Amino acid sequence: xxxxxxxxxxxxxxxxxxxxxAFGKALADLADRDPxxxxxxxxxxxxxxxxxxxxxxxxxxxxxxxxxxxMMAMAAGLAATGHVPVVTTFAVFCLRAIEQxxxxxxxxxxxxxxxASHPGIDVGPDGGSAQALxxxxxxxxxxxxxxxxxxxxxxxxxxxxxxxxxDGPIYMRxxxxxxxxxxxxxxxxxxxxxxVLRDGKDVAIIACGVEVARALAAADLLANDGIAASVVNxxxxxxxxxxLLEELSARTGxxxxxxxxxxxGGLGGAVAESLALHRPCPAEFVGVxxxxxxxxxxxxxxxxxGLTAPAIAAAxxxxxxxxxx
Amino acid sequence: xxxxxxxxxxxxxxxxxxxxxxxxxxxxxTRRLAIAGIFNAGSGHPGGSLSSADLLAALYGAELYIxxxxxxxxxxxxxxxxxxxxxxxxxxxxxxxxWLSPEEAVTLRHRDSRCQGHPHVLDLPLSEASTGSLGxxxxxxxxxxxGTRMKGLSSRAYALLxxxxxxxxxxxxxxxxxxxHDLSNLLAVIDYNKLQSDDLNANIxxxxxxxxxxxxxxxxxxxxxxxxxxxxxxxxxxxxxVTDRPTVVIAHTVxxxxxxxxENEAPWHGSVKLTRDQASEAxxxxxxxxxxLEDWIHGRIA
Numbered sequence: 151x152x153x154x155x156x157x158x159x160x161x162x163x164x165x166x167x168x169x170x171x172a173f174g175k176a177l178a179d180l181a182d183r184d185p186x187x188x189x190x191x192x193x194x195x196x197x198x199x200x201x202x203x204x205x206x207x208x209x210x211x212x213x214x215x216x217x218x219x220x221m222m223a224m225a226a227g228l229a230a231t232g233h234v235p236v237v238t239t240f241a242v243f244c245l246r247a248i249e250q251x252x253x254x255x256x257x258x259x260x261x262x263x264x265x266a267s268h269p270g271i272d273v274g275p276d277g278g279s280a281q282a283l284x285x286x287x288x289x290x291x292x293x294x295x296x297x298x299x300x301x302x303x304x305x306x307x308x309x310x311x312x313x314x315x316x317d318g319p320i321y322m323r324x325x326x327x328x329x330x331x332x333x334x335x336x337x338x339x340x341x342x343x344x345x346v347l348r349d350g351k352d353v354a355i356i357a358c359g360v361e362v363a364r365a366l367a368a369a370d371l372l373a374n375d376g377i378a379a380s381v382v383n384x385x386x387x388x389x390x391x392x393x394l395l396e397e398l399s400a401r402t403g404x405x406x407x408x409x410x411x412x413x414x415g416g417l418g419g420a421v422a423e424s425l426a427l428h429r430p431c432p433a434e435f436v437g438v439x440x441x442x443x444x445x446x447x448x449x450x451x452x453x454x455x456g457l458t459a460p461a462i463a464a465a466x467x468x469x470x471x472x473x474x475x
Numbered sequence: 476x477x478x479x480x481x482x483x484x485x486x487x488x489x490x491x492x493x494x495x496x497x498x499x500x501x502x503x504x505t506r507r508l509a510i511a512g513i514f515n516a517g518s519g520h521p522g523g524s525l526s527s528a529d530l531l532a533a534l535y536g537a538e539l540y541i542x543x544x545x546x547x548x549x550x551x552x553x554x555x556x557x558x559x560x561x562x563x564x565x566x567x568x569x570x571x572x573x574w575l576s577p578e579e580a581v582t583l584r585h586r587d588s589r590c591q592g593h594p595h596v597l598d599l600p601l602s603e604a605s606t607g608s609l610g611x612x613x614x615x616x617x618x619x620x621x622g623t624r625m626k627g628l629s630s631r632a633y634a635l636l637x638x639x640x641x642x643x644x645x646x647x648x649x650x651x652x653x654x655x656h657d658l659s660n661l662l663a664v665i666d667y668n669k670l671q672s673d674d675l676n677a678n679i680x681x682x683x684x685x686x687x688x689x690x691x692x693x694x695x696x697x698x699x700x701x702x703x704x705x706x707x708x709x710x711x712x713x714x715x716x717v718t719d720r721p722t723v724v725i726a727h728t729v730x731x732x733x734x735x736x737x738e739n740e741a742p743w744h745g746s747v748k749l750t751r752d753q754a755s756e757a758x759x760x761x762x763x764x765x766x767x768l769e770d771w772i773h774g775r776i777a
Contacts (some may be wrong), residue, residue, distance in 0.1 A: 188625070212621070215655070217648035223611045224652070226604065227618020231626065232549070235618075249608060250645075254615050258596045258605040 169325035169359075170267040172303035174199025176310050177236060178206045184314060186234040190214050190221050198238040198267040199324065218243045222250035222264070229260040234314060241266035241282030241323060248288055255319050256292045262320075263313050264289075269299075269323040270410030271443040271451040272360050281443035287415025289321040290388045296341060297388040298322040299409075299417075301362035302332040305385060308339035316341055323359060327448045330363035332383070344391040350378030353466045354398040354405050358384050358417050361408035361436070364452070367459035368408075372466055379466060390420040392428055399429035404469040406434045408462050413437035432472035434465040498704045501571045502532035504776065506733050507761050508567035511772045512583030512590065513747070514754035519583060519592065521757075522743040523637060524564035526668040526701070526728040530635060531568040533707040534664070539633065544574030546600035552630055553619045555604045557612030558637035558666060559593035560746075566590045569601060570774070577774035592746075610643030612636075613663065617649050620661035620721075631660045639671030642680050647692065653721045654693025661721040662714050663694075666701065668730035670741045689723045701726025734760050 181187040181203060188210045195201040195211075204211040212228075214221035218239055225235040237244075244251070244266045255262045266285060273281045290297050296318060300309040306324060313320045332347065339345075344356070348369050357365035362383045369379040380398060384391065399405060405425060409417040418435035425431060438455045452458045505528040513519035535541075539552045556565050563583055569575035575590075582588035589598040593607030603619070606612040616634035623630040640646060653661050667685070669676055676682050689696040695717045699706040707726065714722035730744065731737025734757040749757070755768050763771050770776065 210625075214652060215648075217645075217652065219610070219645040220614045220617070220648035220652055223614030223645070224618035224621070224649070227553075227615040227620075227632075228622040229618075230553075230603065230615070231619050231622030231628075233622055233625070250611055250614070253605055253608050254611045 167303045167329060168327055169300065169303065169306045169329050170197070170199035172199070172306040172329070173265060173310055173324045174202035176307035178202040180311060180314055181207050181210065184234070186232065187314065188212060188228060188233045188235050190225055190235055190237045192216055192218050192221050192239045192243065194239055197240070198265070200238040218247040219250050222247035223254040225262045226254035226258055226260040229262050234261060234263070236263045236265055238265050238267070240280065241269040241285045242280055244321070245282060245285055245288060251289070251295070251321070252292050256294050259294060260319060261317055264319070264321045265310070265324060266321065267324045268326045269359070271438060271455055271457070272325055272327050272410050272448045273443070274327065274448040274451065275445050277445035278442040283412045283438050283443060285321070285323070286387055286409070286411050286417065287419060290415065290420065294319060295388065296320045296386070298341070298386055299358040300385045301359060301383045302329050304331070304333040304336040305339065305383065308336045309385060312339050312341050325360055327360070329360065332363055332366065339385070342386050342389050342391060344382045344384040344386070344394045346380060346382050346394070348379065348381040350380045351402055352378045352404070353470050354380040354382060354402045355408060355462060355466060356382045356384045356395070356405060356417065356421050357408040358387060360410050361457065364457065364459045365408050365462055368462035368466065371459060371463040377466065377470065384417060387417050387420050390424050392424050395421060395424045396429040399425055399431045403431050403473050404466070405431060406436060406462060406465045406469055408436040408457070410457060411437050413439050432469050434469040436462050436465050495704050498532045498536045501536045501568060502528045503761060504571035505531055505564050505567035507758055507763060507771050508570050508577055508580045508774065508776070509563035510734070510749070510754055510757045510761065511581040511774065512563045512566060514749045514751070514772060515581050516584035517748050518746045519563050520560040520744060520746055521563070521734070521737060521749070522670065522730040523558060523666065523668065524561045525732045525734060525737065526730045527558070527561050527635060527666045528564050528567070528732070529702045529704060530664055530666060530707060530726055531564055532571070533704055533711065534633060535568050535572050537708055538711045544569070544572060544601060546603070550628055550630055552633065553603045553616065554633045555612040555616040555619070556594055556602070556606055557616070557634045558609065558640055559606030559612065561635070562590070562592060562594050565594055565602070574601065575599070577776045579774070581772065581774040609637065609640040610645035613646055614649045617653050617658065617661060620653070620658045621656060624658070624660055631662060633662045633664065635664045635666060637671070638665060638667045638669065638676050638682060639679070641665070641682055650689065650692040650694065657719055658721045659718050662711070663721065663723040665723060665725045666728050667725050668728040670730045670739070670744055672744050674741055686725055689725070693720055695720050695722040696725060697722065698725045698727065701728035702732055
């Protein structure tokens with residue numbers, strides 16, 4: 151394993167910075183030195199973090215109105231004329247315009263970055279209609295679409311920088327709620343590579359987005375029982391890091407995935423496909439089990455839908471029990 | 476796209492000064508190659524390909540600035556066939572312009588051909604966009620109009636839309652956006668042949684009053700006969716003088732124009748299989764000599 155997680159990252163507490171705010175600030179900074187960047191917004195910039203870009207780069211901020219289909223396909227036209235468009239809206243509205251993302255962006259291989267805030271039950275009080283639990287699966291199925299879901303504010307800033315530097319269409323989740331900080335530095339972000347945050351031989355927990363912090367907390371719970379868990383921030387859902395999964399499967403023989411998403415087709419699906427092809431081992435999938443979300447505070451909903459650290463730890467114990475003797 | 480060497484250009488297609496007989500010859504070549512391609516493919520949409528041929532001839536022959544058919548020229552105009560099912564006509568006009576070999580234009584829908592059933596920009600860069608899902612090409616063209624304007628380029632963006640396509644909500648999202656942003660370098664052309672896949676627009680989901688709709692959305696709207704080349708050219712000239720808003724040219728056309736048995740008949744909208752007799756009858760109606768039918772079917776048009 152290339153990563154050397156000797157000093158296991160410690161949770162350094164919840165900050166006021168959500169992933170969406172971290173995204174917006176980082177993008178505004180990037181645009182200071184990259185004139186190619188333009189941002190498209192559908193009357194929701196205050197919610198997506200794009201307001202930071204609007205304040206600093208008014209002339210490159212394109213207000214599209216509440217019209218996501220036109221916004222998504224227009225971005226392809228902007229890319230075709232040499233801009234690097236960043237489409238910003240809520241994840242559910244990216245699903246609304248997914249056919250435009252498919253045909254006008256991905257099929258035409260246009261260099262558009264689709265940045266989706268408000269994914270998963272982390273959305274909280276707005277309820278089931280607003281909580282995208284299908285987006286990773288849907289966008290992952292589009293040929294040529296890279297799919298990212300960073301874990302904390304520094305990871306987010308590194309991810310948007312990598313996404314802008316990357317030539318090709320990307321779908322990336324941010325997040326609504328204040329994020330638990332995981333990284334003190336994040337200067338080694340690489341699209342397509344998982345990052346091993348903690349090394350343990352008994353089980354590997356593969357997580358993305360808000361679930362990474364919970365996976366680290368789950369590893370602490372497991373350590374109390376003498377179980378050594380690896381924890382991976384799998385910020386790239388597609389292309390999935392086959393080499394890392396193969397190695398973890400070989401070394402631990404038990405995998406748990408954790409995501410704020412339907413357990414069908416997202417990170418769990420990507421990991422299961424990879425394991426089945428390269429190095430099969432028992433796996434458990436933590437996520438929302440093919441249901442819609444509902445209103446509630448994000449922490450309450452994590453309890454309700456089984457996305458908490460104890461739920462991840464329980465899945466780890468189950469999968470360890472399934473290991474071949 | 477490979478530009479044909481000048482010496483390989485059929486004499487009838489040699490570039491010359493714009494004239495209405497020249498545009499008419501582009502249109503008839505476009506129609507013939509569209510029919511040949513659809514016959515060879517065993518499927519394809521003849522009705523809307525034939526109805527749009529004169530519009531395409533006027534656009535490519537006299538209006539669009541695309542020197543040498545070079546799709547990498549940053550100051551070129553951009554044309555997007557938003558009604559992507561008229562691809563047979565698009566490949567036909569490119570061949571008529573000398574930008575695509577006519578032999579390739581009639582390989583429509585074949586596995587190894589760049590001429591897919593709907594235009595794909597990675598296969599043929601002059602497509603500018605990959606289309607075939609109605610409404611999207613219009614939005615892409617709007618993005619191009621905005622994108623070139625933001626770069627200070629003089630390029631214009633054009634989109635050809637079908638009438639049934641106007642039932643897509645995305646079109647009206649784009650119409651609002653383009654007017655709000657005063658995109659006077661954007662021109663939409665509607666191939667208004669009144670028929671869509673199943674029936675008349677008026678029986679499916681009526682569009683009228685169409686010009687009033689566009690005007691209410693903040694556009695300059697011009698209504699013309701979409702088979703009258705001087706009227707089409709006149710409308711483009713009028714559009715170029717509008718500097719404060721986008722323009723839509725509502726071109727009244729005849730579905731299947733030029734092939735009498737197809738004209739105004741809804742069944743020829745859809746993807747149809749032409750028999751050899753039907754293809755021959757169509758090509759004869761389009762002025763192909765009886766002893767040249769086989770040549771045209773194979774794109775040997777010199």
